[in-house]
Each structure stands twice: as structure tokens, then as C-alpha cells.
Amino acid sequence: MHNYFLTTHEVTLFKNSEAVKNTKLYGNLYEVISNFQGKKVDSISQIPQLDETAINVLVNDREALKESVIEEWVTIGYSYDPTQHAHCNLCHRDNNKYVFYVRNNKNQVILNVGSICIDRFPKPKDFNIQEGLMFEDRTQRSFMNRASISLYEFSQYAYQFINVADRYFSLLPILLPYNLYYGMQESISKMKNLYNDSPTTYLEQILVEWRVYWELKYNANNFVQDNIRHPFICRRKEIDWMLEHNKIDLLDTIAQNDGVYTYDTIKHIYSESIIIDYLQLIIRCNRSPYFIYGKYDNESIEVIFNKNGYTHQIHFQITLHDLIKYLGCYCIMIDNYTYGTDDIIRIAHIQNIQSNIISIIDYTVNMMFGLYCEFLYDGQENQLFIRRLKDGSIAKIDTINFLISYQKLIQRPDDKIKKDLKRIINSIDNWMSVSTQIKNGIFKKMASLYTGNRIME
Numbered sequence: 001m002h003n004y005f006l007t008t009h010e011v012t013l014f015k016n017s018e019a020v021k022n023t024k025l026y027g028n029l030y031e032v033i034s035n036f037q038g039k040k041v042d043s044i045s046q047i048p049q050l051d052e053t054a055i056n057v058l059v060n061d062r063e064a065l066k067e068s069v070i071e072e073w074v075t076i077g078y079s080y081d082p083t084q085h086a087h088c089n090l091c092h093r094d095n096n097k098y099v100f101y102v103r104n105n106k107n108q109v110i111l112n113v114g115s116i117c118i119d120r121f122p123k124p125k126d127f128n129i130q131e132g133l134m135f136e137d138r139t140q141r142s143f144m145n146r147a148s149i150s151l152y153e154f155s156q157y158a159y160q161f162i163n164v165a166d167r168y169f170s171l172l173p174i175l176l177p178y179n180l181y182y183g184m185q186e187s188i189s190k191m192k193n194l195y196n197d198s199p200t201t202y203l204e205q206i207l208v209e210w211r212v213y214w215e216l217k218y219n220a221n222n223f224v225q226d227n228i229r230h231p232f233i234c235r236r237k238e239i240d241w242m243l244e245h246n247k248i249d250l251l252d253t254i255a256q257n258d259g260v261y262t263y264d265t266i267k268h269i270y271s272e273s274i275i276i277d278y279l280q281l282i283i284r285c286n287r288s289p290y291f292i293y294g295k296y297d298n299e300s301i302e303v304i305f306n307k308n309g310y311t312h313q314i315h316f317q318i319t320l321h322d323l324i325k326y327l328g329c330y331c332i333m334i335d336n337y338t339y340g341t342d343d344i345i346r347i348a349h350i351q352n353i354q355s356n357i358i359s360i361i362d363y364t365v366n367m368m369f370g371l372y373c374e375f376l377y378d379g380q381e382n383q384l385f386i387r388r389l390k391d392g393s394i395a396k397i398d399t400i401n402f403l404i405s406y407q408k409l410i411q412r413p414d415d416k417i418k419k420d421l422k423r424i425i426n427s428i429d430n431w432m433s434v435s436t437q438i439k440n441g442i443f444k445k446m447a448s449l450y451t452g453n454r455i456m457e
Helices: 008-016 029-035 050-059 060-068 127-144 152-157 156-171 178-197 203-229 234-242 248-255 272-284 320-333 343-346 354-370 399-409 414-426 436-441 443-448
Strands: 073-080 100-106 112-114 292-297 300-305 314-319 375-376 381-390 394-397
Touching: 008 060, 029 050, 050 060, 073 127, 100 127, 100 292, 127 156, 152 203, 156 178, 156 203, 178 203, 178 248, 234 248, 234 272, 234 394, 272 292, 300 320, 314 320, 314 343, 314 354, 320 343, 343 443, 354 399, 354 414, 381 399, 381 436, 394 399, 399 414, 436 443
Parallel strands: none
Antiparallel strands: 073 100, 100 112, 292 300, 300 314, 375 381, 381 394
16 A cells, blocks of 8 residues: 555645644645645655645644644535535545535535545534434435335335435535425425324325425435535524524525525524634624624623723623624625724623723723812722712712713723713712711721722823
């Protein structure tokens, strides 16, 4: 057996993965491999442009590199090619009947691979069902290719076939066009209802409907092969998300557009899976000099405000719904789209946390001193006060409302912030005098609260 320096599957994976682009770890490996025209590398002499770092990785640390690359990929579905002309992008074998699709989660590249090469990739939870469906499909095709089918023969398979059809439909990797999607759904439903009513009485009608389904399945496989690489096709996880969240009208609208998203539909898809797919793209479109993205969960994502003068980062949150609806949909659909600070401020929600409040107090301490006032903050109770320096009177202000108001000011020049702080102070009419503070037993507590480190101008 010939020992290639780089096998066909290694060349393909390295060309289509993001990890290899790390020049610090892998030198110029990606640059050289991406320009290599062959399917495999017989010897290192075929790629003399490799630098020392790249050669060292391939010779001494190749398995770790391959593990890092493989982690980027996920299996997203399979289909059947009746022409048997399917080509495995990994080993370049032709004449595959069954094709699996794998997608790179970092760059959205999709490869189709055969039933042997698929074992190189991580498997989804339902992969065993997909493999089972391949076996069942062979049985069904053998049955349907017979010159004639008797009702007795069909009776031996009817229950099994109907269940397999149901599972196949629920695992289609992309959304089918409206008529095909609901045609398959209706055909499967008819067969199930007829079988549940009386499998013997309605066996002939079930067989007739099975032939209808079989034609629809043929069309579905062709559609999957032709459209799974469409950049805006609706995929399985989003189909399941819409069904789970009872967004049937949205699913119908997308299906009526042949399963392809538009602005008006993708902005309503805010599943965690679509955020994972497009988060890096959304981050790259951000041109704000102040905001960066932080951690996220299945409901929201953190955005962090950094600006000189704030002693802590200011933490905001954006719901995934708003991120996709107001920013993400444009990042996905428009090449070279960008957005900035104003766009983020418009949909972000400042968090009511201690570090945010303290940072705002520290930033505005000189402004407040110029207004002959200061903020007082009770961290234990998360309560915010303003104290007038001329007479020591205090006023409690609503922390949440203050943060919401300050959010609108945060990127403005300091003189604008100071002007608005003055407006807030002038709007207060319920000041508590020092004597009242003493009477109520809170004077000493007020004297101990956080005021920031005043820096005199």
C-alpha cells in the first residue's frame, strides 16, 4: 500500500476547515494546501513551499491537527441518488447511492461523503436512525422494483414501511417546497389512518397511497441533493424549532418560497442553532469601537461596553430574537453589511448589576461634583441615591429606570451626559433633609455608602 504524505481526505479537510488558518500554530499550511491542485500529496517534495512550522506539524503533530479540524464538522443528513453518480468529496469515490452531508459549523461549507467516509465525522444523536433508514430504504427499493406486487406481499411490509416513511420525513435535512412538503405529510398521514382503521380492509388503498408517497420521496431526494448547499435554505434544526414553538405559519411561508429564507422570514428564526451557525458572521459585521460580544444562552447574548474612564465594563444583553430580527438577518442576507454602536444601543438592555452601577458612578463623579451633587450606592440593597453637597439632602432614585435612561446617554459626549444628569437632578422634588435622615436613623448609613473616587478637575 502506498503511504501518501497527505491523503485525499486530509487535503480536502485542511482546505475546507478554519483551524488550519491559524498561522501561529500551523504556519503557512493553509495557504499552501488551499493552492494545491492535486487530490493527494505523494511526498513532501510536491509542496516545497511549506514553512518549518507547517512541516513540523505534519510530521510530528498531525493527529492533533486532524482532531481539531474534525471538531468543526457535523453530520446534517443523508439522501439517496437514484443515478448512483454521487461523488464523495472526501475520498473522491464515485457511484455512491447513499450520500451523507456534513457541514462545517465555522464557515458553513457543506461536503457530501459516502457511507464509509462518514465514519470520520462526529455523529448526531439521530445518526443510528439515519443508518437504519438506509437499510430500510434498500428493502423498500428492492420491493418497489418488482415487476408486480401482490397485496399479500405488501401486507408483510405495510406497517414497517409506514413507520419508516414517518421517520424519514422527520429527518429530512432541509425544508421542502410547500406542495412537496405537505404532499409527503398528507400521504404518510393517509397511510397511517387507513392502517389504523383496518389494515386488511384498506390494504389496496394503502398500496396505492404508498406508490404516491414513493414518487414524492424520489422528488424529495432530488430536491435535497440540488438545494442542500443553498446558503439560505431552511435546515432541519430550524424546522424542528418552528414545529416545537408552533410557528407553522412561518414554516408555511418559507416552504412556499421553496424552503429558502427571505429577510421577512429569517428575522423571525431566533433558535440557538441559527445563532451558533451565524454568530461569527454577526460578530464580524460589528463596527462599534465600544461593544464586543460575550457569552450567550438559548435566550440572549451578552454585549460588553468598553470605554476609557469606566472602571468596569458595562454589561448589556440582547435577546436572540432581537439580534436576528434587527441585525443578524441583514448580516446573513447582505454581503459586507455592517452595523455600529447606535444599532446595538437600540436593541440592547443594560443589566441591573453592581459593577455597572459602580462604573457609572465612577465615570460621572466629576460631572456630579460640578452639579454640586454625588451618587450614593447601597450595594447590599442595590439602591441608588443622589445627595446634594450644599445641604446633605438625599433622594432615592429608581435604579432600573436610571440605568435605562443612562443607556441612551452612554455614547454621548461628557457635556451631554452632564446636561442630562442635571435634568434628572432638577426633576427631583422629594429630597430628604439631614435632620429627617437623623430622625429616621439612616444618616450614618448614608455617610457610609459608595460615592466613587472623586477626582477633582
